[in-house]
Amino acid sequence: xxSATPATPVTFPPAFLWGAAxxxxxxxxxxxxxxxxxxxxxxxxxxxxKTAGGETGDIAxxxxxxxxxxxxxxxxxxxxxxxxxVSWSRVQPTGRGPAVQRGLDFYRKLVDELLAKGIKPAVTxxxxxxxxxxxxxxxxxxxxxxxxxxEYAAIVGEALGDRVEQWITLNEPWCSAFLxxxxxxxxxxxxxxxxxxxxxxxxxxxxxxxxxxxxxxxPARNQISLSLNTSVxxxxxxxxxxxxxxxxxxxxxxxxxxxxxxxxxxxxxxLLEATSSLTDWSFVLDGDLDLIHQxxxxxxxxxxxxxxxxxxxxxxxxxxxxxxxASEHSPWPAADDVAFHQSPGEQTEMxxxxxxxGLHELIMRYNREAPGLPLYITENGxxxxxxxxxxxxxxxxxxxxxxxxxxxxxxxxITDGADVRGYYLWSLMxxxxxxxxxxxxxxxxxxxxxxxxxxxxxxxxxxxxxAKDGALPEPEGI
Ligand code: PNW
Numbered sequence: 001x002x003s004a005t006p007a008t009p010v011t012f013p014p015a016f017l018w019g020a021a022x023x024x025x026x027x028x029x030x031x032x033x034x035x036x037x038x039x040x041x042x043x044x045x046x047x048x049x050k051t052a053g054g055e056t057g058d059i060a061x062x063x064x065x066x067x068x069x070x071x072x073x074x075x076x077x078x079x080x081x082x083x084x085x086v087s088w089s090r091v092q093p094t095g096r097g098p099a100v101q102r103g104l105d106f107y108r109k110l111v112d113e114l115l116a117k118g119i120k121p122a123v124t125x126x127x128x129x130x131x132x133x134x135x136x137x138x139x140x141x142x143x144x145x146x147x148x149x150x151e152y153a154a155i156v157g158e159a160l161g162d163r164v165e166q167w168i169t170l171n172e173p174w175c176s177a178f179l180x181x182x183x184x185x186x187x188x189x190x191x192x193x194x195x196x197x198x199x200x201x202x203x204x205x206x207x208x209x210x211x212x213x214x215x216x217x218x219p220a221r222n223q224i225s226l227s228l229n230t231s232v233x234x235x236x237x238x239x240x241x242x243x244x245x246x247x248x249x250x251x252x253x254x255x256x257x258x259x260x261x262x263x264x265x266x267x268x269x270x271l272l273e274a275t276s277s278l279t280d281w282s283f284v285l286d287g288d289l290d291l292i293h294q295x296x297x298x299x300x301x302x303x304x305x306x307x308x309x310x311x312x313x314x315x316x317x318x319x320x321x322x323x324x325x326a327s328e329h330s331p332w333p334a335a336d337d338v339a340f341h342q343s344p345g346e347q348t349e350m351x352x353x354x355x356x357x358g359l360h361e362l363i364m365r366y367n368r369e370a371p372g373l374p375l376y377i378t379e380n381g382x383x384x385x386x387x388x389x390x391x392x393x394x395x396x397x398x399x400x401x402x403x404x405x406x407x408x409x410x411x412x413x414i415t416d417g418a419d420v421r422g423y424y425l426w427s428l429m430x431x432x433x434x435x436x437x438x439x440x441x442x443x444x445x446x447x448x449x450x451x452x453x454x455x456x457x458x459x460x461x462x463x464x465x466x467a468k469d470g471a472l473p474e475p476e477g478i
Contacts, residue, residue, distance in 0.1 A: 017422025019081030055437030
């Protein structure tokens with residue numbers, strides 16, 4: 001900074017967790033090793049036309065073989081916590097039946113390596129990689145999938161519950177339901193909005209049954225949560241009632257559809273009405289809402305960018321620019337009357353606008369929605385077009401600015417009374433960005449996909465300083 005008096009450093013509570021996140025299919029590779037069978041993401045990525053350049057997670061960043069070095073790197077970066085996911089089909093190849101020990105052993109070794117370095121593991125049970133056999137039996141629109149998930153949760157909870165305290169049942173059920181079954185840009189690539197609504201309910205049920213199963217097999221000290229990516233929805237004209245109604249509809253379809261039953265034991269009435277042309281919700285059986293409404297120990301929030309909407313011009317039936325990938329099929333059921341707009345400001349490589357005020361707003365919203373419930377930011381980060389310099393170093397000042405802005409927003413929310421316990425940067429390292437393949441780099445650590453060499457970008461060094469000091473360095477300080 002060019003002022004004579006240094007800016008007051010943005011400092012965090014001493015117990016604040018400085019973490020980074022990944023997911024199994026995006027980093028592990030080794031897809032056919034030690035008994036693992038295909039998940040819907042193996043099938044989808046191997047289907048021509050589904051991912052950029054036909055890229056797959058077959059090798060990814062080879063974390064399955066390099067986990068020891070990767071954990072050592074995390075320790076070098078002063079990480080206090082690491083969030084990873086378990087590949088269901090490594091543990092239960094057909095999605096049912098007894099566990100494969102070799103599959104569980106990988107996660108046990110990973111966790112022990114983390115604990116030896118003083119890094120707290122946070123386990124996500126489901127980050128989108130449903131065993132293919134369960135999709136063949138109907139997938140998430142099929143009720144049985146929720147019961148299969150609970151069985152799998154008990155297996156992993158039993159295996160790792162003595163050494164992992166942080167548990168996340170589902171990652172972003174919105175993406176599983178609506179990108180997977182409505183727009184079809186994610187696996188399994190179906191485009192049936194009514195099935196997507198059923199999938200959302202069965203994901204909620206899976207969360208509830210899974211949370212119950214975890215409780216029954218794990219020490220009481222462990223924390224059970226899930227990670228939601230509910231949108232921060234803003235009306236284009238804040239005082240226009242039609243735009244406000246559009247924003248409420250999208251808020252129900254991204255937030256209320258999950259936090260309604262999970263936090264309050266009910267779906268929003270407005271959601272049931274808005275979707276009545278597609279379904280009568282008769283798949284919600286007696287007792288389901290009680291099962292879904294399990295006590296939680298924390299809530300994970302994933303945030304990237306806000307969503308800007310207006311009432312649609314009824315004559316305009318063109319494709320919707322909603323930042324959720326290229327498909328003629330909308331991920332938003334029964335929302336033809338809503339138009340999506342590019343949010344103002346600078347954009348990342350994903351075309352997502354950079355807006356830290358949205359993260360503050362999101363935290364304060366859940367502070368009201370779930371008073372007293374500890375919150376974690378379980379994902380936040382940005383893709384930029386990173387390239388090594390001639391000397392091999394990688395400079396990503398945009399990502400440093402993004403992280404500084406968003407962590408400052410987290411700090412403001414804490415000052416404003418929110419109980420935010422930690423932050424997981426998405427992502428530890430560059431990886432398989434789903435339908436976008438390897439082109440979009442979210443990592444704080446650069447990965448050369450030819451040599452698999454890892455190089456911390458300047459953002460990783462900046463974040464390592466923040467984690468060490470419990471305070472944000474000036475963005476230009478690295
Ligand atoms: C999240 N959207 O995905 C996931 O949890 C990560 O696995 C992923 O790599 C990361 O964010 C970056 O994309 C999302 O279309 C994918 O709104 C798509 C959307 C949101 C989150």
